[in-house]
Amino acid sequence: MPRVVSVYLPTWPTDRYRRMLGRQAPAADKPVVMIGREGSRRLIMAADGAAQAAGLRIGMTASKAQVxxxxxxxxxxxxxxxxxxLERLALWFLGNYAPxxxxxxxxxxxxxTTGADHLHGNETLMLTxxxxxxxxxxxxxxxxxxxTWGAAHALARHEARPYVIAEAGGIAVSVLDLPISALRLDGxxxxxxxxxxxxxIGELEATPRAPLALRFGPEIGRRLDQLMGRLAEPIDPIRPAEAIEVRRAFAEPIAAAETIARYVEKLVARICTVLEEKGLGVRRLDLICHRVDGGAQVIRAGTAKPVREVQRLTRLLCDRTETIDPGFGIELMTLSASRVEALDTVQTVSSLIEEPEADVSGLVDVIANRGHRVYRIAAVxxxxxxxxxxxxxxxxxxxxIGWPNHWPRPPRLLAPPEPIQCLALLPDHPPANFTWRGIRHVVKRADGPERVFGEWWKRDRELAAVRDYFSVENEAGERFWIYRQGDGEHADSGSGNWFIHGVFG
Structure with a gap:
């Protein structure tokens, strides 16, 4: 099932004006309008939120607005x-969301975004x-x-607050109550x-087509069919001027998975040759299969580091070719290296000198392209x-940068820290016992306190904030990382409440 996202920028001209000015931009509550000419009249062509709140509307004369x-x-x-x-912003979307x-x-x-939402978690996470x-x-x-494009366009402009997700296959339910202005018809x-x-829109959908076509031409019927998915509306994708692409057109449309995979390998070999000539490696490949009905099927594959190995890149793409719906056949395949980086040829180090490091980038690529997040943790x-x-x-x-080694840190941190009830002598003694999640723990050994101060340069309320951390061990040998909010002496340093922040292995 195809899925299309429409992003609506209701105050695009005025937002762009403010962004262009940067720190010199007027305050958000200062109304801004853009004036253009229509014949001899000067009219408002764009208005920001403050101007609209003040009663100004697009199409109003400039003289009336000033009054x-x-x-x-x-x-x-x-x-x-x-x-x-807008084209530059579309290129940013191309690099971050879909081909x-x-x-x-x-x-x-x-x-x-057909088949691409899993790379961002799900559609809700992607839109937010x-x-x-x-x-x-x-x-x-x-x-x-x-x-469909038409349904997403209509919902973004008339229903989204700030986003809306139409159920797959439920176009009619979502758009029939929208105003006819949502159909992208001439004013x-x-x-x-x-x-x-x-x-x-529902009233137009229920009306016989012949009288409408006789009076207004075919445009109304065409827009209704595009909206409901009865008529394909291909998206002509924007491409960066510097993009490296190879194409293969077919005299007879192809549909078999084996045939698609065979031509994918040929395209990958061609693009790797071009990349080698330029001294580049690919970080992201986009395979676009253009169907005879005007639709397109897309596969996006990314790599953890620059690569131009034919076998590896072919495997990443062919792992997902089963998701391609060829429909009545594919007449054109385009393979684009949408993100590339310099890749120098590295001489292989002899194993007699040193043991080469294991290359796990291939495994990382396979896992990431199946929709899983792959990352590691670095110190700050x-x-x-x-x-x-x-x-x-x-x-x-x-x-x-590394973590401090003079105090041990637990391998597991709780987010957020969980409150506990403690019995402890102030100001510097560890708790004699504590209750966490309804279970009472008697402390047999403890180390601390380790005092951690707030970062006053980030927030004023952290100027006097203090935490006293203790590593404690209970009778069963389980070890916990707990802290008291405050120094135990001054009320402005913290509430004095206790929290558990981590668990040692």
Whole structure:
């Protein structure tokens, strides 16, 4: 079942203007509008959230807007620049989410995520990640995923708060109550339909086609069929100018899995030859199979380090060729190296000199391309335990940062630390016993306290924050890492409550 994501950027021109200004951008509560010309009239073409909250609307004259809002910030509307920046943003989506991405002008991006959502956890995690990352860039965003481009487009603009996920196969249920303006029809057609009494898509869907086609032409029927999935709507993907691609067109469409795998190997061999000539290795490969019905099937494979080994890359792609639905046949296959890095030829070290390190990158690639997250833990310069590590790619080079070795750390940390009830002598004595998850533990041995101070340069409330950590062992030999919030003497240093933060193996 195809799945398409539509990303809607409702205030794209004004958000882009603020991002361009950076620190000199006006405050978020200052209304900003973009003015363009329509004949001799100067009209609002784009308005940010503050301007819309003040009562300004797209299509309103600039003179009226200035009367309504005295401190209004007015800028020229630049649709060509907006489109170029939208294309750059689409390339960012191409590198981070899926191989088939296109702009949906003037304020949207469409992404074919069929078979790619598992690489991001699931559709919910994928959409929230998209929206959150766009917000971090300074863009207001809403998103929807559905079986067709038309349905996702409509839901993103009329239902998403901030996102909506349409059930697979449930297009009619999700879109029939939406307004007819969600059909991507010309404004004049929408106005004429409303004059005739049409307000909802369901009303148009239930109306005989012949009278509508006689009066308005085939556009209404075409948009309805695209929306409902009765008519294919291919996405013409954007490609970076520097992308390395190879293609294979077929005189007769192919469909058998063995045939697809055979041509995948041939394409991989060709692209590896090109990569070798350029001294590059691939980090991400995109295989796009164009079907005769206009649809496309996609496989994306990534590697932990630059690679140009034909056998290894072929295996990564062929592991997932069973997910390809050829339909009535595949007429064109495109293999694109969407992410590449320099790869120098390394001379093999003789085993008589030293034992070569085991290369586990192939195993990492297989696991990661099956949808599992692969990472390792690296140290971060922080005394606060839960901030002293981060997740990094599995094969990233080691740095010189390490964890403190003068105090032992448990292999398992609890997130978040769990409260416990303790009996202890203040200020520096370890607890005599503690109760955790309803079980009472009598402390037989203890080491500490290890004092950890808050990071006052991050948050003011950590200026006086203190934790006193103890490593304790109970009668059964089980060892725990517990701490008291506060120094046991000053109330402003912490609540004095006890927590368990880790368990030793």
């Amino acid at each position: 309504l809002v005295s401190d209004l910030i007015i800028e020229d509307f630049r649709p060509e620049e907006d489109r170029l920046e 088939i991405v296109a702009i949906d002008p003037p304020d949207g991006i469409v992404v074919d 990640a998209m929206i959150n990352r766009l917000h971090a860039m300074g863009f207001t965003a809403r998103a929807a995923v559905a079986d 004049a057609i929408v106005a004429a339909l409303r004059t005739l009494g049409f307000e909802r 310069e922080s005394d606060v335990p839960e901030r002293s590590f981060m997740l990094v790619p599995p094969l990233v080079e080691d740095d010189e």
